[in-house]
Amino acid sequence: MDQILLFIATSFLITFLIFPIYIKILKKKDFLDDPGGRKIHTAKTPAMGGLPIFVGFGISLLLWSNLEILREVKYVIGSVSLMFLIGFRDDLINLKAFQKLFGQIAAALIVVAVCDIRLNSLYGLFGFHEIPLWLSYALSTFTIIVITNAYNLIDGIDGLAGSIGLIASLFFGIWFYLNGSIGLSSISLALAGALIAFLNFNWAPSKIFMGDTGSLFIGFFLSIAAIAFIDQNSTLSNSEFVFMGGIGTAIAILIIPLADTLRVFIKRIARGKSPMHPDRTHTHHILLRLGCNHAQATGILVTVNVIFVLLVLVLKSLSDAVVVPVVLVTALSLSTILDYIFKSAIRKRKEELREQNRQNRSEGKIIQLDKNVG
Numbered sequence: 001m002d003q004i005l006l007f008i009a010t011s012f013l014i015t016f017l018i019f020p021i022y023i024k025i026l027k028k029k030d031f032l033d034d035p036g037g038r039k040i041h042t043a044k045t046p047a048m049g050g051l052p053i054f055v056g057f058g059i060s061l062l063l064w065s066n067l068e069i070l071r072e073v074k075y076v077i078g079s080v081s082l083m084f085l086i087g088f089r090d091d092l093i094n095l096k097a098f099q100k101l102f103g104q105i106a107a108a109l110i111v112v113a114v115c116d117i118r119l120n121s122l123y124g125l126f127g128f129h130e131i132p133l134w135l136s137y138a139l140s141t142f143t144i145i146v147i148t149n150a151y152n153l154i155d156g157i158d159g160l161a162g163s164i165g166l167i168a169s170l171f172f173g174i175w176f177y178l179n180g181s182i183g184l185s186s187i188s189l190a191l192a193g194a195l196i197a198f199l200n201f202n203w204a205p206s207k208i209f210m211g212d213t214g215s216l217f218i219g220f221f222l223s224i225a226a227i228a229f230i231d232q233n234s235t236l237s238n239s240e241f242v243f244m245g246g247i248g249t250a251i252a253i254l255i256i257p258l259a260d261t262l263r264v265f266i267k268r269i270a271r272g273k274s275p276m277h278p279d280r281t282h283t284h285h286i287l288l289r290l291g292c293n294h295a296q297a298t299g300i301l302v303t304v305n306v307i308f309v310l311l312v313l314v315l316k317s318l319s320d321a322v323v324v325p326v327v328l329v330t331a332l333s334l335s336t337i338l339d340y341i342f343k344s345a346i347r348k349r350k351e352e353l354r355e356q357n358r359q360n361r362s363e364g365k366i367i368q369l370d371k372n373v374g
Contacts, residue, residue, distance in 0.1 A: 004173070006060075015052050019200075022046075022049075023046050026046035049208040050215065054081075060194075072182075072183040075110055075114045076117070076187065079111050083104070086107075087212035087216035101145070104145050104220070105145065119140045121136075125247055126321070156282055159206075160284055162198050163301075164301070165195050167309065169192040205294075226253070245321075247324060248315075248322075252312040259335065260283045263335050264281055308331075311327070
């Protein structure tokens with residue numbers, strides 16, 4: 001327990017002390033994210049908040065990890081560092097989509113091929129077990145890229161990405177610690193401490209954004225943690241910390257970025273658009289348009305994430321044949337309810353505008369319906 005507190009407290013303190021200085025430097029150098037377009041914020045705000053997070057958790061690892069632990073996770077740290085540099089470069093000078101994807105694949109292959117952190121089978125999901133080596137590599141790489149980019153996409157409102165990252169890193173960190181995987185536990189807990197510090201400056205009204213500098217390397221590590229959790233969990237037999245539905249549990253921990261990305265992609269394809277076409281149809285955008293402020297929208301989504309964590313804790317003795325459908329159906333139900341509420345609000349707003357137009361027509365005043373509504 002003392003080791004857990006050391007990693008969290010040290011990364012928190014270092015990150016917390018760096019942020020005020022870092023924010024002043026960014027403002028002085030005019031490294032600010034301008035409002036406008038699809039961006040929700042209304043004032044120039046420093047971005048690249050991932051740098052103090054990376055520094056804080058990195059120093060914490062170096063201070064409290066012995067050489068044996070560092071050797072165990074050196075390639076994980078190296079691949080995470082590569083992803084940090086890709087995000088930092090993209091925030092400074094935009095990278096093209098294929099360049100970012102190439103960098104993500106390269107970093108993912110380090111994890112899969114060198115670290116051998118991969119999905120070795122389907123772990124009994126829907127009756128499937130062993131898979132060929134090439135499929136293991138491909139599926140693991142695909143999973144890393146999906147989770148990394150899904151996490152990146154939820155970094156749209158104050159506090160959301162940091163809060164979801166904190167929940168996931170704490171869960172994985174504590175689970176790895178309890179099951180003797182000290183290297184991955186150390187990284188997870190150090191990251192959790194740094195994210196706690198970050199949220200002090202990112203909660204609405206935000207003083208700094210995470211940017212790709214933070215969201216890419218955090219999402220990348222969470223994808224590694226999820227795969228390692230699924231694989232290591234499958235090797236446990238008599239442990240009281242085993243989850244019989246490991247895949248469903250990992251999905252539930254990362255349900256907000258995964259469900260939101262899947263929902264948005266399906267809607268874009270249904271409208272005849274590219275799934276990569278940027279818009280403002282993410283779940284957090286809808287909550288804002290329903291009248292929530294940033295703190296309220298983040299609070300709702302964080303609460304939903306916590307509910308899913310509690311759900312899989314209750315279902316820990318059940319297999320993926322039960323857990324995966326329960327998690328997916330619950331997520332689909334919540335998404336459907338949100339869409340229904342949003343569409344009802346849009347219809348009500350349109351009716352109100354039409355009524356106002358009828359009342360004002362005699363005075364020559366017409367209120368135009370928002371063409372972008374809905």
